[in-house]
Amino acid sequence: MENGAAQPVIVAIDGPSGTGKSSTSKAVAAQLGLSYLDTGAQYRAMTWWMVTNGIDVDDPSAVAAAADKPEIVSGTDPNHPTITVDGVDVSGPIRTPEVTSKVSAVSAVPEVRARITELQRSLAATAERGIVVEGRDIGTTVLPDADVKIFLTASPEARAARRSGELKGADVHTTREALLKRDAADSSRKTSPLAKADDAIEVDTTDLTLPQVIECVVTLVEEKRAGK
Numbered sequence: 001m002e003n004g005a006a007q008p009v010i011v012a013i014d015g016p017s018g019t020g021k022s023s024t025s026k027a028v029a030a031q032l033g034l035s036y037l038d039t040g041a042q043y044r045a046m047t048w049w050m051v052t053n054g055i056d057v058d059d060p061s062a063v064a065a066a067a068d069k070p071e072i073v074s075g076t077d078p079n080h081p082t083i084t085v086d087g088v089d090v091s092g093p094i095r096t097p098e099v100t101s102k103v104s105a106v107s108a109v110p111e112v113r114a115r116i117t118e119l120q121r122s123l124a125a126t127a128e129r130g131i132v133v134e135g136r137d138i139g140t141t142v143l144p145d146a147d148v149k150i151f152l153t154a155s156p157e158a159r160a161a162r163r164s165g166e167l168k169g170a171d172v173h174t175t176r177e178a179l180l181k182r183d184a185a186d187s188s189r190k191t192s193p194l195a196k197a198d199d200a201i202e203v204d205t206t207d208l209t210l211p212q213v214i215e216c217v218v219t220l221v222e223e224k225r226a227g228k
């Protein structure tokens, strides 16, 4: 089949924090002309709204009761991903240390996950050429029939070094502990925890450059499209 008339392809990329999901997914989507969805940004947007509206994020029933209130809209252009809550651009505010430290509590609430999962499935279903969706439960729960499933990993040391390089001046040890704490919370929650789908391909990125990881994923998607 000609490239222009190709069937939409759905790519699920999961893994712990700092393994390179966002960087890889954006680049793969841009290279292959697909849409891109950062599902972590959606959970961060929900958390930002809870904090901004004085909801106690450690009270799951308060979070559940408010979960249907914010209108979260994700733009899926990999070259210009956007996220708004009730029409406000929150791409900056969702990356603060406060939101990062509270997002695991909010994302563990089943009503939050149900609401956001519905948004994710709807975006995937309407992506004309297909989509790369990255998160923690995409291959296991959100899109279990995805055409290609990747689970990225990397050593905690490599992930902490990458993150502290981004957050200029951040201490690597503190960054490592914060990453591991978030992974533990995300992996141990009852509803759709961070997990590798049985049919996902695991790619350990510890000793790979970002361009190498991107090339590996592009090749896997192209092989799938070619029916190999």
Ligand SMILES: Nc1ncnc2c1ncn2[C@@H]1O[C@H](COP(=O)(O)OP(=O)(O)OP(=O)(O)O)[C@@H](O)[C@H]1O
Binding pocket: 015, 016, 017, 018, 019, 020, 021, 022, 023, 024, 040, 162, 163, 166, 205, 208, 209, 210, 211, 213
């Ligand atoms: N293979 C790699 N080698 C070196 N640096 C990398 C590699 N992959 C990603 N990075 C860098 O590591 C940092 C974290 O990457 P990224 O944000 O893509 O991870 P993530 O898995 O999406 O994290 P999170 O789940 O916390 O959002 C970025 O600065 C990115 O440029």
Ligand SMILES: Nc1ccn([C@@H]2O[C@H](COP(=O)(O)O)[C@@H](O)[C@H]2O)c(=O)n1
Binding pocket: 017, 039, 040, 041, 043, 044, 103, 104, 105, 107, 108, 134, 135, 136, 137, 138, 182, 186
């Ligand atoms: N599919 C997903 C994606 C993310 N989360 C939660 O959001 C947090 C932030 O994710 P980042 O990728 O932006 O770091 C993450 O720690 C999870 O709590 C999720 O539950 N499911």
